[in-house]
Amino acid sequence: MIQIGNPSDIAELREVIVGPYKTFNWWNLIWGSLRYPDLASLRYVENNTVRVPDHSIARRQHEQLVQTLVDSGVKVHTLPSVPDVDIQLYPRDIAFAVDDTLILSRSRDPIRQKEQRALERYLPQFSKVEGIESGHIEGGDVMVTDDVVFVGLSEATNLQGISALRSCFARAGIDREIVPIEFSGRGVVHLDTKFTMVGPKLGYIHSSSLTPYSRSLIAERFELIEADDAEARALMVNTVALAPDRIIIDSRARRLAEGLRAHHVEPVPLDFSEVTKFPGGFRCATLPLRRGAGRSAPGEQQ
Template sequence: MTNTVTTYVRDEYSVLADVIMCEPRHMAIKEVINEMQKQHASANINIEKAILQHNQLSAVIQEFGASVHFLPASAFLPEQVFTRDIGFVIDEKLIVSNMGASIRLEETKALADWYERRYGSCFYLKKGTIEGGDVMLSDDLLFIGQSSRTSGEGLEELQQMCPHKQIIPLHFDHRHLHLDCIFNIVASATAIVYEPAFEADSLAAVKQRFNIISVPDEEQARLGTNVFSLGRRHIISLPENMHVNKQLREYGFIVHEVPYDEIIKSGGSFRCTTLPLRRVEKIINKERNVEQ
């Protein structure tokens, strides 16, 4: 069965209309799969605090006028809160990721089942690996992180699936999990960047196209690049990342500060926990709308 939501995303910064999230009801560090988790594996995740912070994020999104669609949280999927990684929308296509971490394979099946029962067919990559945290859109440009989770073969198949897009591969230190942990596009000519992570040619490619908001080491440790754009220059960011927030405001952005330190313990922040299904050009005027 299908409904009236039209899947459409061309960039990271147009007005958000619909987004897929998943409550962290079963969030846990069960198998360490990134550097951040190594630091917090012994303390693990305070579920009550994580749910509270996740609810605060979804409330800000809804207050802006977007609809939040929740995937059912499974007790067998401890990383499921990070919906960005398991799929991504390019124009009208929801493309299901080929995950580089085996612990997360079942998440993609849950996403595909949920989406296809509501909106129609997904698109699938058959070769290589690619995760949504490595995919960054800006109109006809696709910036693809060449991380430990996204392979050259996956990039090549994505190019075949989207022949009208220009793919720009970005190479960086694999101690950083995904591209969005070190790079984020917040406007057509502005990006947040943790410069030391990039190889020289890739950093030059970024600087050629964007004005740079640079992230200092201390705020990189709190995933300072991993903000989330609501559109019309409204940005959700961590309160502790004062340098990044100050620079954003100097560039004319409106910063909504939301606590998220408990979820960050598992290696992802705002962008990682939001999968935009639809972005539009005009501000949406409607009452808060949530689908379970």
């Protein structure tokens, strides 16, 4: 039995799911770019030449992320490969945990719907599972704070999906307010490309991507470290917490790292530059199942 528990997205990480590393062909590269218009800078064009991500480098970078999780005492599960899905690096969007419940996303993307099949072998092991019955919602839009749950109204999530999530909370006995977050323009892939929690009451944010009112809702609860346009396009906002005071961040995000240190949070910098070109960052690449306040036993990979 895998006990689900996620009291906050920065509570100490104890158990997580990652995806399998798989290569892709040219069509996957082009189609992935078309599916994520907000990440236009990651369309692999340099000096008018299309540059394919180097798989040997990207694979090592993904392995380094997994090893960092294991070395930090996290139990790591790797999803099985789904034959007709070419890229499975980002399991965050096929499900997400809130308190004691794993919630299966409801994607509008047919590829993501197929990708979700990789969870089937685990479903009988999860202590509590619920599904979304209508609308659309993906895990990259769901941010679990100490009290409320922020949900981004991105290209992947709509108001009907948020309403269905409220019904899901009621069935699961989750007593949480859901706070919708709106963006200033179309094309945003997920909330976690524009805002993530990087410490107790501390967040990275790209403010111009959010409406002023939505930014104010976040600012009521968090002190915010501002990411500039280039940092946001490179997915440097997309982080994952090992603990309230230890955050995995992009090794290129030196300025943002200094912001963490100023708040007594330890940045754990990793190079994810090739993996990000698929595109997705550290938060996308991890599906936390269990977080808690205390120290866990040494991690193991399964």
